[in-house]
Amino acid sequence: MKARQIISFLITPLIILAILLFVDFVPEKPQVTYTFCVALLMAVWWITEAVPLAVTSLLPVALFPLFGIMNGKEVSSAYFNDVIFLFMGGFMVALAMERWNLHRRIALKILCVTGVGPARILLGFMIASFFLSMWISNTATVMMMLPIAMSVIKQLDEYMKDAGTSRFSVGLLLGIAYSASTGGMATLVGTPPNLSFSRIFHIYFPLAPEISFSNWLIFALPISLIIFGITWAYLFLIFRPRKFEWIAIDRNTFTLQLKAMGKPGFEEKSVFIIFVLLAILWLSRADLNFGSLVIPGWSNLFPERTFINDGTVAIFMAVVLFLIPSKSEKSKTLLDWATASKLPWHILLLFGGGFALATGFKESGLSLWFGENLAGLASFHPMLIILFICLVMTFLTELTSNTATTEMILPILAGVAISTEMNPLLLMIPATMSASMAFMLPVATPPNAIIFGTSRISVAQMARTGLLLNLLGAVVIMLMMHYWGDVVFGISTTSPPDWLFMK
Secondary structure: OOHHHHHHHHHHHHHHHHHHHHOOOOOOOHHHHHHHHHHHHHHHHHHHOOOOHHHHHOHHHHHHHHOOOOOHHHHHHOOOOHHHHHHHHHHHHHHHHHHOOHHHHHHHHHHHHHOOOHHHHHHHHHHHHHHHHOOOOHHHHHHHHHHHHHHHHHHHHHHOOHHHHHHHHHHHHHHHHHHHHHHHOOOOOOOHHHHHHHHHHHHHOOOOOOOOHHHHHHHHHHHHHHHHHHHHHHHHHHHOOOOOOOOOOOOOHHHHHHHHOOOOOHHHHHHHHHHHHHHHHHHHOOOEEEOOEEEOOHHHHOOOHHHOOHHHHHHHHHHHHHHOEOOOOOOOEOOOHHHHOOOOHHHHHHHHHHHHHHHHHHHHOHHHHHHHHOHHHHHOOHHHHHHHHHHHHHHHOOOOOHHHHHHHHHHHHHHHHHHHOOOHHHHHHHHHHHOOOOOOOOOOOHHHHHHHOOOOOOHHHHHHHHHHHHHHHHHHHHHHHHHHHHHHHOOOOOOOOHHHHOO
């Protein structure tokens, strides 16, 4: 047996059995101990990936009812909700963009504007990756950008000495991976941990103000842009070619690739219009509050505006894609089920498992037990607490699934917030954003793994480069959470919000 199988199927079950026989966290409430054991099993299986992540995510359906933690009907209902449909709708629009090559045209347009100097090439690829990963999956973004990058690197190989090409290509490939991760932080649909946070926060604090698409964008985009700027400057400083090594490549490189695509057809134009409309509808659905200025959202036009959420908008626009006929492919529409079925169903199950686990944490009282045992954190300055959370999440997700880790940690942080009477957003948002800041190892994120697969980057190069960015990212998130969070969400570090204890 492999080490991970021994840990998952032998050591962990024995530890769980010992806990069940000899430990009782809350004597009058055995469900707390039972939930901890289920969570421990899921955590180990998620970390070791001894079984597929999606399979581990189904454990609450099987185990919560057996141990009396939650009713089977309630557990099952946790697997499908508005956040799942937000992800589905957004991903369907992204799949339509990929089907008609709209994402490639957008990337090449950006590269045409930025130019062909070394700093400009790096910036162009990073901007394209950043922008696309705000709307489509980080993995799809990197998979699409990689062939374009490799064609540029190949052209550089023809002109430059090997040393210059080798060094600059490392920076270019790392820039694509890192900016895809950074761009995903900026929107709720950009990366799965953001959606996990949105739902888990609502599970614990249903009467708290909604974290809408526009709220998150206003808060997260500046943070993403700051980290993006630091990353670009750092990568160029480390990997820039020396002057004698650099021979300018043809300034028409990207223009020729764009021309080879031909003029945008009806399908591309239609998908682009729907994509823009979706973004506008997301941004303008809820009221935009800028303190003295409040811009009312379009949902106010409907009699029951609270019934409408971002998932409603995403599914509506996705349905529209199924209705508009294609001109180039007879009897087909802009999006067909063959394309839509490429949805990452394992991520949907991973979401559901995380939401079910979070609900179990709350219903059993386990999150409150964690909170009471970690109440000593309240004696530290909020900025130190945020920095600690950022660093733990950043380095933990270097070795584990960022979505699974987020869904394990957020319920604990919710319990800590209740016990210490801190604003939960002060703890949960930094943890969520830090889950996207794993830059050191190929296994940390799919973007890292994809660019590592080019064989042009060593683990040592990625680890050395990513370490400093991990640390800088944690500091930026800490500072912005402390100062910018108060502006956007009205987060006070001295008093708890009114809705913290409401039920």
